[in-house]
Amino acid sequence: MHTEAGPKRPTTPVQKGLQAIPLIINVISANFQLNQFSSLTLLEFALDSSVLLLVGGNRGRCVWATPMNNIIAYLFKSSLGKKYIMAVTGCCLFLFVIGHMVGNLQVFLGPEAINRYGHFLQSNPELIWPARIGLLVFVGLHFWSAMQITLENRAARPVAYANSKPVAASYASRTMVMGGLIVVSFIIYHLLHFTFQCKAINLTGQDFVGFTDPNNHHDIFKMIVVGFNQPLVAGFYLLSMGLLCLHLSHGLSSMFQSLGWKNDAYRPIIDCGAKVVATVIFIGYSSIPVAILVFKFGKEALK
Amino acid sequence: MNLTLKVWRQKNGQTEGHFETYPARDIIEDMSFLEMLDVVNEGLISSGKDPIAFDSDCREGICGMCSLVINGIPHGGHAGTATCQLHMRRFKDGETITIEPWRAKAFPIIKDVATNRSAFDRIIQAGGFVSVNTGGTPDGNALPISKEVSDRAMDAAACIGCGACVAACKNASAMLFVAAKVSHLNLLPQGEPEKHRRALAMVTQMDKEGFGSCTVTGSCEAVCPKEIKLTFIAKLNRDFGVAALLGK
Known part of the structure; x- marks a missing residue:
């Protein structure tokens, strides 16, 4: 049986938002650690946050929080x-x-x-x-x-x-x-x-x-x-x-x-x-x- | 023949370097460039001086250890020739020869004209593994590969990783090296399953090492001792773009 199920799917937009907060913090800190916080990072951050708010991070792991794994990052960085x-x-x-x-x-x-x-x-x-x-x-x-x-x-x-x-x-x-x-x-x-x-x-x-x-x-x-x-x-x-x-x-x-x-x-x-x-x-x-x-x-x- | 050498001398990566002039006397035309340096070094050692540190290994043009920018051109500027295969008959008697190391931020100088090219090893490591079936010896014709594809993969695999492409590029770009290494495996069915991941990871590592980017001047292709084609860079651009688009 598959044991690594993601968190339970949130039901309201408020819950979705609350669940996204730690992930958004994760994105910010990852970018700070890389010392790459620039205007571009803000663009990416906006994109990341909107995606997190939409999906509520219900995939079990935060794919978007890792830098350099989305098309925007590859394109601009x-x-x-x-x-x-x-x-x-x-x-x-x-x-x-x-x-x-x-x-x-x-x-x-x-x-x-x-x-x-x-x-x-x-x-x-x-x-x-x-x-x-x-x-x-x-x-x-x-x-x-x-x-x-x-x-x-x-x-x-x-x-x-x-x-x-x-x-x-x-x-x-x-x-x-x-x-x-x-x-x-x-x-x-x-x-x-x-x-x-x-x-x-x-x-x-x-x-x-x-x-x-x-x-x-x-x-x-x-x-x-x-x-x-x-x-x-x-x-x-x-x-x-x-x-x-x-x-x-x-x-x-x-x-x-x-x-x-x-x-x-x-x-x-x-x-x-x-x-x-x-x-x-x-x-x-x-x-x-x-x-x-x-x-x-x-x-x-x-x- | 008698020559004058202007050689870059630098004690280590922390100190400043400078040029020093040495005479090279009684050089035989059939010597390779490295053998000429051996003769000069013997002279330096017998007069109690520090010999010139330079890289070399196989001395038959297949290992990629020898380097040296000779009169401004990596490997001396003869088509398909590494420094170890460059013979003294290519020079004129009485000529002054300038010898410099590969110059790139990603290739720090160890001593004199010897540089640390571990950045290339880390790019190769970033490429990861190739899926191979274990077990009995596979049948010779079990994996069908067309002659054209196998030839092309072999053209890319001819890269010996010497770094002349980086040394010649006005941007110190490693694109020709990375393109050859990525293409070599991406073209073959054995390397095909990981092709997207390989292109993304190796380019990311290349950027991390501090190499410049390709502005398609073609200098790398002109100095490459293995004559790797510039169009492999186009293939890398395609492989990387497709992988990024697919979100692999």
């Missing part, structure tokens, strides 16, 4: 879990980069097309705000996991080599953090420039907010042409797109590696494909400032 977060958020951000590029390239279809597209986005807050909040969360998680991994990696080699040369490691793979940080600074500038249309930083002296087209929509075409006619702004844009291309040429193939979707048959295709896609993205984005600044595209909008 293990080195591999942080790489999964990096890969998945990176993938979502990559899809945005593609979508944004296709949207932007409509500038070559003339003022009417891009202004209509801009008006469509602006007039659908139900679409644009979830997308914006999602992007912010993805950037936040991507940044958080990158910082965590970088700090751990620095700590893993306290004494540097006197004579060290990178073996087989590409330039892109060694500059992921620095390149990423410069791209983040670009994103902040880019948002202030075209999204918030902050007059002080566009270096043209014109206020983009006042640009309207004959349909009384915001004149995005004119904003882009005026904005990129400033060589410093266009230069920073091109530099950032170059760094983004470098970041993606390594990141896109690493994404497959980190999620375990790579084997020797697919490896050359993925590695080469990442470089090709990154180059296409670079050309796609750079074509706009280059066309405006070098080939005087849309110069009639400047008048």
